[in-house]
Amino acid sequence: MRIGELSRRTGVSVPTIKYYVREGLLPAGRLSSPNQASYDETHERRLRLIRALLDIGGLSVAGIREVLAAIDDPGQSVHKVLGEAVHLLVPRYEADPDAAMIAARAKVAALIERRGWEMDAEDSQSEALAAALAALDRVGYGSYAEAVLDDYADAAEKAARADLAYVGRSVAREDMVESSVVGTVLGEAMLAALRRMAHVDASARTYETE
Amino acid sequence: MRIGELSRRTGVSVPTIKYYVREGLLPAGRLSSPNQASYDETHERRLRLIRALLDIGGLSVAGIREVLAAIDDPGQSVHKVLGEAVHLLVPRYEADPDAAMIAARAKVAALIERRGWEMDAEDSQSEALAAALAALDRVGYGSYAEAVLDDYADAAEKAARADLAYVGRSVAREDMVESSVVGTVLGEAMLAALRRMAHVDASARTYETE
Numbered sequence: 454m455r456i457g458e459l460s461r462r463t464g465v466s467v468p469t470i471k472y473y474v475r476e477g478l479l480p481a482g483r484l485s486s487p488n489q490a491s492y493d494e495t496h497e498r499r500l501r502l503i504r505a506l507l508d509i510g511g512l513s514v515a516g517i518r519e520v521l522a523a524i525d526d527p528g529q530s531v532h533k534v535l536g537e538a539v540h541l542l543v544p545r546y547e548a549d550p551d552a553a554m555i556a557a558r559a560k561v562a563a564l565i566e567r568r569g570w571e572m573d574a575e576d577s578q579s580e581a582l583a584a585a586l587a588a589l590d591r592v593g594y595g596s597y598a599e600a601v602l603d604d605y606a607d608a609a610e611k612a613a614r615a616d617l618a619y620v621g622r623s624v625a626r627e628d629m630v631e632s633s634v635v636g637t638v639l640g641e642a643m644l645a646a647l648r649r650m651a652h653v654d655a656s657a658r659t660y661e662t663e
Numbered sequence: 664m665r666i667g668e669l670s671r672r673t674g675v676s677v678p679t680i681k682y683y684v685r686e687g688l689l690p691a692g693r694l695s696s697p698n699q700a701s702y703d704e705t706h707e708r709r710l711r712l713i714r715a716l717l718d719i720g721g722l723s724v725a726g727i728r729e730v731l732a733a734i735d736d737p738g739q740s741v742h743k744v745l746g747e748a749v750h751l752l753v754p755r756y757e758a759d760p761d762a763a764m765i766a767a768r769a770k771v772a773a774l775i776e777r778r779g780w781e782m783d784a785e786d787s788q789s790e791a792l793a794a795a796l797a798a799l800d801r802v803g804y805g806s807y808a809e810a811v812l813d814d815y816a817d818a819a820e821k822a823a824r825a826d827l828a829y830v831g832r833s834v835a836r837e838d839m840v841e842s843s844v845v846g847t848v849l850g851e852a853m854l855a856a857l858r859r860m861a862h863v864d865a866s867a868r869t870y871e872t873e
Contacts, residue, residue, distance in 0.1 A: 464761065498803065505798040511721060551674065570864040578863055582856035588715040589849045593708060597829055597846065598853065604825035605850075606857050608818035613861030615814035617869065619807055636807065637862070639799045640815075641855045643808065646792035647816050648854065649847060651823035653788055654780040659827065 456482065459492045463500045470500065476514055478503050478521060502635065510638035524630045557586035560602075568606060612644055666692065669702045673710045680710065686724055688713050688731060712845065720848035734841045767796035770812075778816060822854055 460467045473479040479499055482490030499521075506512045506520065550558070561583045562574040573579065589598040616636055620629065670677045683689040689709055692700030709731075716722045716730065760768070771793045772784040783789065799808040826846050834842045 501801045501803075505802050509795055509798045565860075570860060571867040572860060572863045576863065578856055578859040582853060582860060585719055585849055585852040585856055588719045589845070589853070591711045592715050592845055592849075593711075594842070594845050594849070596833065597842070600829045600833075601822070601825040601850070602853075605822050605854050606861075608821040608825075609854060609857035609861045611818040611821070612811070612815050612858050613865050615811040616862065617865045619810045621869070623806065623810075632804070632807070633862075635799070635802055635804050637859060639795055639802075639804070640807075640811070641858065642795040643792060643799070643812075644815050644819060644854065644858065645851045646788055646795055647819035648822050648851065649788040650775075650780060650782060650792060651816075651819045652826065652843075652847070653782045653786065655823050655827045657781040659831070 454492050456490060456492060459496060459500065462497055463504070465500055465504060473500070473503060477518055478514065502631070505635070506638055509642045512638070520634055524634060551587070553587040553590045554583060557583040557590065560586055560599075564602065564606065567603075568610075612640070616640060664702050666700060666702060669706060669710065672707055673714070675710055675714060683710070683713060687728055688724065712841070715845070716848055719852045722848070730844055734844060761797070763797040763800045764793060767793040767800065770796055770809075774812065774816065777813075778820075822850070826850060 454462075456467055456470055459465075460470060465473075470479065474481050479496060482492045482496065485491045503517055503521075506517050507514075512520065558574065558579075561579050564570075564582075565572060565574055565579065586595075586598050586602075589595060620632060620636070664672075666677055666680055669675075670680060680689065684691050689706060692702040692706065695701040713727055713731075716727050717724075722730070768784065768789075771789050774780075774792075775782060775784055775789065796805075796808050796812075799805060830839065830842060830846070
């Protein structure tokens with residue numbers, strides 16, 4: 454198809470599609486004449502993925518470029534590529550830890566131990582949790598984090614188990630990295646929205662009759 | 664305390680603190696002499712909240728200004744102010760729904776009905792869920808969303824129940840809006856990190872022995 458048709462199908466404007474090609478997010482179309490490029494379903498699919506990561510996942514163009522490179526990188530072990538792809542999705546936190554961050558890291562290490570999770574307390578996901586716990590502590594909500602942490606870990610395990618059950622049943626090996634990125638970013642948006650909805654429900658039940 | 668001490672305590676630079684005052688995020692200090700302002704613990708606490716919303720929550724300065732205004736707005740019903748404050752945290756999605764968005768809204772309405780949640784299918788949290796489901800559908804992961812949606816709703820309810828149990832027990836009425844914003848934004852970051860950690864654990868168990 455021509456770029457105009459690709460634009461119509463995906464709702465992404467022609468200049469934006471050209472920008473993604475220039476930025477290396479989207480492969481160039483196949484030249485069918487010196488100034489006419491042709492696009493196919495793989496472009497359409499990739500373009501939808503880019504938009505989802507941008508609009509719902511809130512990733513930057515540079516972040517998406519790295520994630521797509523990991524998706525397209527063949528021949529590594531699944532666990533390793535999954536780890537790398539998802540690692541790239543984690544926001545970076547300052548290197549210089551304060552007291553709140555040091556205490557939070559200890560809480561994360563204790564949690565990993567307590568739950569028997571097979572992972573490194575120094576990996577990027579653990580750091581992201583420590584950063585969230587440290588931020589809660591700094592704004593005076595350390596006791597909240599402490600009170601809910603294990604219930605949250607139960608909830609997270611429930612979601613992760615549902616994901617893995619689906620992946621094991623339905624996802625071909627070669628699609629696994631892409632599906633992991635999609636599941637991480639969009640599944641997170643889905644879970645976040647559901648949690649907020651559950652809050653609205655709980656708040657309505659608790660406070661609306663006041 | 665002087666601005667230098669406030670900066671030292673929070674790790675936020677003096678020019679940045681001045682920027683937040685100019686942008687209306689942070690109240691100005693009390694003038695103790697014509698060119699000397701004095702800050703107290705309320706400034707320190709507010710500054711930490713601003714940093715948490717920026718760094719962990721990923722909110723914009725404009726978004727934070729709105730959220731803080733809702734926090735500081737007295738005399739509305741708790742449920743209403745909670746709703747407004749949290750509504751402001753939701754990313755805005757395009758007004759012109761495509762087929763995927765229309766189908767997603769129907770799925771959200773069915774979910775609300777199925778779970779007996781007291782809420783509006785048109786509210787902003789429902790729209791955020793519909794946007795995530797539509798994005799999954801557009802990138803070819805509609806069947807994934809369908810497969811995990813109810814497990815995710817269980818997980819979300821578990822987290823929300825833990826939050827409400829804590830809030831009901833520990834939070835004074837006047838702190839409720841702030842704690843709701845903090846809990847929404849930072850609790851979300853905490854849950855997202857935990858889910859990714861649970862994925863790492865599950866992936867290690869499943870694929871590392873290959």
